[in-house]
Amino acid sequence: MELLWVGAAFLAGLITSRLYLPPLVGYLMAGYVLNVAGVEANDTLKHLADIGIELLLFTVGLKLKPSSLLRREVLSVGSLHLLIVTLVSALVFFGFNGHVTGGLVIGVSLAFSSTVLAIKVLEDSGELSTLYGRDVLSILILQDIVAIGLLAVANNKQPSPWALCLLLLPFLRPLAYRLLSASRDDELKLLLGVALALAGGVLAQKVGISSDIGALLMGVMLAGHVDINDLSNKLWGLKETFLAAFFLQIGLADLPGYDEIVQVLELLSLLPLQGILFFALFLLVGLRARTAFVSSLALMTYSEFALITSNTVVEANLLPPTWESTIGLAVALSLAIAAPLNRFSHRLFSLLETKLVRFERKIEHLDRLPSSIGSAEWLVVGMGRTGMSAYLAFNQQETRVLGLDADPTVLENLLAEGRRVIYGDAEDSALWGKLPLEKVKGIILTMPEFEVRSSSIKQLKNLQFAGSIGTICFHSHEEDELYRLGATFIIHPFIEAGKQLTEQMLRSTHKTVFNH
Known part of the structure; x- marks a missing residue:
């Protein structure tokens, strides 16, 4: 079975890369093809997918500065977007087929953007460390933090009081630094990185928190070490391999029927509105049109987190079972649409630049361009x-x-x-x-x-x-x-x-x- 997964992912990824699309689009398509062929996902694939996400968030944490979460544009844009979508969802889903709580939870979860896709696209393009890349990453982390509370509402499960102890992880930094410095061999550095990422996930699960957050915090603990780039580079190939399982898993979910496909298309038609909302909010806080545009495209997806919430609300009998396959296909198609758009985001902005710059505020922008180079030759x-x-x-x-x-x-x-x-x-x-x-x-x-x-x-x-x-x-x-x-x-x-x-x-x- 593992050979079938890997072979299908490779062939589909190879085809999409030849079409100048990211391989992850091929992985999604491979999952759906295997689904049609009668292949089913099992616990092994899910476990591999979970490891891939934990490694991804761990490597992100290696480059994260906690102070970036406190940036004005992050707090204002992230909070306002969630608030507006929550209010709209409350109106749209209120009394939805008699499932008020389930409809509201699904509605709010659709406000979240795909952490996996956005980070992967930014990382592949080398833009994760740019000004807009950091803002996008910080908003995604803010959404993940809100998602923890949303899951608690959905399954009526509160995080353990011990969850606050995760915030003490940075105090273990001296020990982590010593371990990394002592790991002189390449294979030891790789093993240490994987061990810490998995340890963060296990610790988080023990206290009722998403394992992704634990892996992220473990990465933050190591951030700043002189060998951090070396460790990140060594984890890159391993992380990419495991992430293929995540995208395959989405495609291998249950296929929706005709009515569900109509609902999927309706959900996809709302994505441009989400992008426009992000664009308007970024302009409102003082970013230039270009930064606002590429940031909005990176966030204009449905989150893999919606897959988790849909499963939770269905198990709690808050929504009909058909919503699992509906949300699964909506998330998959949103990723497939967003991947090529993000690949060519700068070219797209060049085509629309004259129209979009009209909406910029007449103020000193946060991401202002340099107008002077002094006496430099x-x-x-x-x-x-x-x-x-x-x-x-x-x-x-x-x-x-x-x-x-x-x-x-x-x-x-x-x-x-x-x-x-x-x-x-x-x-x-x-x-x-x-x-x-x-x-x-x-x-x-x-x-x-x-x-x-x-x-x-x-x-x-x-x-x-x-x-x-x-x-x-x-x-x-x-x-x-x-x-x-x-x-x-x-x-x-x-x-x-x-x-x-x-x-x-x-x-x-x-x-x-x-x-x-």
């Missing part, structure tokens, strides 16, 4: 390891260099070190037109995504930027395209590393022979 965009090396090299030559990055945490750390850096998201089509580039001699682009680098070069050339443009390239077929767009100089980091190593070795050997 060189710009380094993307302050990761490559970008930081370029920045330091410019500094050694005593040139006037400025770094740009879209990660608030990276900027905060670099500013604390006395570096000259400002906020700047290269995926924002308005960035290059806003920057005064007349005196800039050259720009280095170190962003890992090829589409972002190529788009930036194209925009700079359209603005008739006369300076040099240097960038990186990981695949040979990308080089010709980057040069065609107007790049002045391109390096392959791995090839250059090999050349440098050879030169150093030969130079060292030559010196040794000469000294003898």
Whole structure:
């Protein structure tokens, strides 16, 4: 059976990836195909899916700063959205087939967005650490916290008073840090990460809390360690494999009948309204149209949490059993629709930009674009390891260099070190037109995504930027395209590393022979 699951997921994922859709859409479709073929889900698949979600939330916790939950736009947008949808749901579902409580619980749960999809899409695109990525993540966590209370209402089960002890997990950070530092071998780091994620899930379940929250808090406990990126990278492939079981499980749920399909289509027709509501609220708190748009698309889904609540309310006889399959298909189709939309969210905004920017408030925006670069003559965009090396090299030559990055945490750390850096998201089509580039001699682009680098070069050339443009390239077929767009100089980091190593070795050997 396991071979059938894995094989079907792989083939369907391969087909959808060839169609420029995320593999997770293929996993969903594979589940439905297997369902039609008579294959049923069992406890093993559910257990694997639960592990996948716990690993996902654990890796998110590794990058989470608790202070981000207290941001004004997070509390206001997240709270207002839940309040508005709850009021509307109360009106729509009040007295729904005589199931007042069940209808209200389902209605409110449909206000939640898919944590799995949003985080996966943001992570795959490298935008999880951007300003809007952090806001989306924080709103999702806020929704998960509310979901705990909603589940308690649905099954009349209150979390244990001991649940508050989970908040003490951060005080175990010194011990966790020592364990990670002592785990020098790669396999030990991987095992430690999996063990902590599962331990967080078990602890949370023991006190009546969702295991996902426990895994998240365990990740937060480790956040800030110097090896955290290494641990996160090692968990990535394992997490992706287990998550395939989660999407297969959705497809393997019971298929709805004709009446239920009509209800599914009605639910899907409400998704644009949810996106519009998020967009309006983000604009209301002072975000620009672009940030509001891409954030709203990331949140415009039905949550896998609705699957849990539908199962709970059906078991409690608060709604007819048919609602399980209805909600299951609605969630699955919302994920299938949202995945490609999020993949091309920046392109979609470019098409709609002239219409959407009209709704921006005439205030100083929270995600404002830089309008000044001081006396900088060189710009380094993307302050990761490559970008930081370029920045330091410019500094050694005593040139006037400025770094740009879209990660608030990276900027905060670099500013604390006395570096000259400002906020700047290269995926924002308005960035290059806003920057005064007349005196800039050259720009280095170190962003890992090829589409972002190529788009930036194209925009700079359209603005008739006369300076040099240097960038990186990981695949040979990308080089010709980057040069065609107007790049002045391109390096392959791995090839250059090999050349440098050879030169150093030969130079060292030559010196040794000469000294003898």
